[in-house]
Amino acid sequence: MTEALRVAGLSHDWGRKPALRDVSFAVPEGRFCALLGPNGAGKSTLMAVLTGLIRPAPGVVSVGGHDLGRSPRAALARIGVVYQAPTYDLDRSVFANLKYFAALQGLSGAMARDRIAASLARLGMEERAGEKVAALNGGHRRRMEIARALIHAPRLLLLDEPTVGLDAPARAAITAHVHALTAEGISVLWATHLVDELHPDDDLVLLHQGRVAAAGRVDAVTGATPLAEWFLTRTGAAA
Amino acid sequence: MKALIAARAIITRELARFVTQRERFFAALVRPLVWLFVFAAGFRAALGLSIIPPYKTYISYETYIVPGLCGMILLFSGMQSSLSLVNDRESGTMRLMLTAPWPRWFLLGAKLLAGAMVGLLQVAIFLVIAWGYGLKFSLIGYLAALPALALAGIMLGALGLFLSARIRQLENFAGVMNFVIFPMFFLSTALYPLWKMQESSPLLATLCEINPFTHAVELVRFALYGQMNLAALGWTVLAFALFFGLALLGYEPARTRSR
Structure with missing residues (x-):
């Protein structure tokens, strides 16, 4: 293996x-x-x-x-990473946080949007995309971070x-x-x-x-x- | 190309953060305007200025301090950017950036560029207000000042970056700002020409001469009159290289002692 x-x-x-x-x-x-x-x-x-x-x-x-x-x-x-301490901008939306991370990985435009949508769907977070992170509970914030860590298709x-x-x-x-x-x-x-x-x-x-x-x-x-x-x-x- | 997407994201985030922080925007403008409209009125009578390069005739004190106040905006902006870096580290978003698959110098360079752009935006608005107040420069002067201001902003941003690498908590940052900003600003040619300082204290004049902020201000001052001050350019570039190099060392993955 x-x-x-x-x-x-x-x-x-x-x-x-x-x-x-x-x-x-x-x-x-x-x-x-x-x-x-x-x-x-x-x-x-x-x-x-x-x-x-x-x-x-x-x-x-x-x-x-x-x-x-x-x-x-x-x-x-x-590598996709989810840290123990939170690593997001509270005053920005879930989508904006994920878009920022996608761009850091070199993804933009339609590809970034598709990957973000797929990652959020995978974690059951599609409907939260427009919400500010500050408005999410702890569990949803963690899911968002996991979705974010998967955007660039890490192994x-x-x-x-x-x-x-x-x-x-x-x-x-x-x-x-x-x-x-x-x-x-x-x-x-x-x-x-x-x-x-x-x-x-x-x-x-x-x-x-x-x-x-x-x-x-x-x-x-x-x-x-x-x-x-x-x-x-x-x-x-x-x- | 992919790296540019990452750099654009870092810059856009910083600009968006600045635009949404209205208090920061107004505070950045009010500070130099108070110096221009209030302090300069008082100092005008107390300070006599002789004709020194790049000026070819007697000038008002307000005219003299415009480049210094541009520098003041960039100095505060550079420190503000580094404050946001410390904040990013405390909030964890710095880790997110540093684990992106790009060289560290590139990521920090993008952050530096973003901070300099925020500073330039503030200086542009300040110069428009100064223009409305009657403190006007030629079109060539404004155009020549743009790269000078950009370089000064990047150099001061690099200083902030270096400081942010050494400071672990936001609480410690306020103190360091006082120990850095005020000595740099007052021990420079921003408010008074070097010969005035020389008359008062040769030691302080020497400190002014080795202060990188002095050279950044002089670079901008000469540029506003369409002139190049090569010595100031050299010092500013050298200071940038030193501060950025030290900042990169500070942000290097920590090494352990060899075993």
């Missing part, structure tokens, strides 16, 4: 504090991979490295075979704790939407500390204290132990 993402020997320090230590794993094409870890495990740092916002030393990130360090344009063009979707602050129905809906994207061949790396967002047949990378503590299919890695209990045992964190 070809890999949408490969991370090899990646380390990063925040000042003198180690954040990531020799992190290596891969996300195969069309798979949902959960980057599971308690708060402070290094998930957001890893996401920042994967999107080129910070540069690892040492380490290699390869997206669809393109080295992020050597060919950042080719690598970044294949890899990175989501950094995308359900933080959402109520249970919104969390379930967004988790289901993103799982469904893998059927279209999109690979997903979903950072979370909430074990109920994972399916037994998902892939899992357990990040603990900046290191990969376990990796593999959820049901294979945890065996007969319930995931929440397994997570607690391995990290000492409350799931």
Whole structure:
């Protein structure tokens, strides 16, 4: 199976504090991979490295075979990102926010409009296109961000704790939407500390204290132990 | 071509933001107009101006400070743009821009250009009002001033960009603006010619001479009279290269210490 993402020997320090230590794993094409870890495990740092916002030393990130360090344009063009913190203009409409992002990716005119319409339809947000983002609830804002991340048809979707602050129905809906994207061949790396967002047949990378503590299919890695209990045992964190 | 679409989007967003922020628009205009109509009236009597290049005859104090006030607009505009950069970083939209598949210098350059265009728009309106007040320049002067103002705006925008790379929170920005804007403005030839400063304090005159804002103002002053001040041009270009280079370093993906 070809890999949408490969991370090899990646380390990063925040000042003198180690954040990531020799992190290596891969996300195969069309798979949902959960980057599971308690708060402070290094998930957001890893996401920042994967999107080129910070540069690892040492380490290699390869997206669809393109080295992020050597060919950042080719690598970044294949990535869609949903950050943990909101990244939109509240006082502009959903459509304007998506149009801005489409243009940042080099899309304009009819192609941009078509892609925006398709992305919004995919997330059930067509009727919200003209609304200001400030008027949307948290769940719809997240859906808008996911729709936005898909506009340029990325092969890899990175989501950094995308359900933080959402109520249970919104969390379930967004988790289901993103799982469904893998059927279209999109690979997903979903950072979370909430074990109920994972399916037994998902892939899992357990990040603990900046290191990969376990990796593999959820049901294979945890065996007969319930995931929440397994997570607690391995990290000492409350799931 | 695709990169130009991205650059246009960045510029359009910045212009739209400026147009919708009416308070910012009026504040940007009121500041230099107060200097022109109120302070200049008082300073006219206190300050005697001798004939210095590019002037060929005695001029009013109001005429003297027009280029300085153009520079003031660009200085504030540059800082305002950098404030919006800090705001973008706090709101997360900066991350969105920096993860677009284009070189960082290109994305930041587009942001810089957008800020300079906003500044130029404000200067154009100010010059129209000044024209109505009787402070008129030749058509050639206005045309020659356009690239000079653009370069000055880009240089001051690059300074703002550099500052925004170093400032982590909006709260810290207000203080830095006071430590940057006011010294730059008052330690320059915007309000008084260099020889006046030399008479008062050679040290302050030296500081004026090395202040890039002085050279931006002089570049505009000479251009408004259809003349080229090569030294001012050189200093302004050099300052732009320095500030933009430092800004790019500031926005480089953070490096960790080698292990």
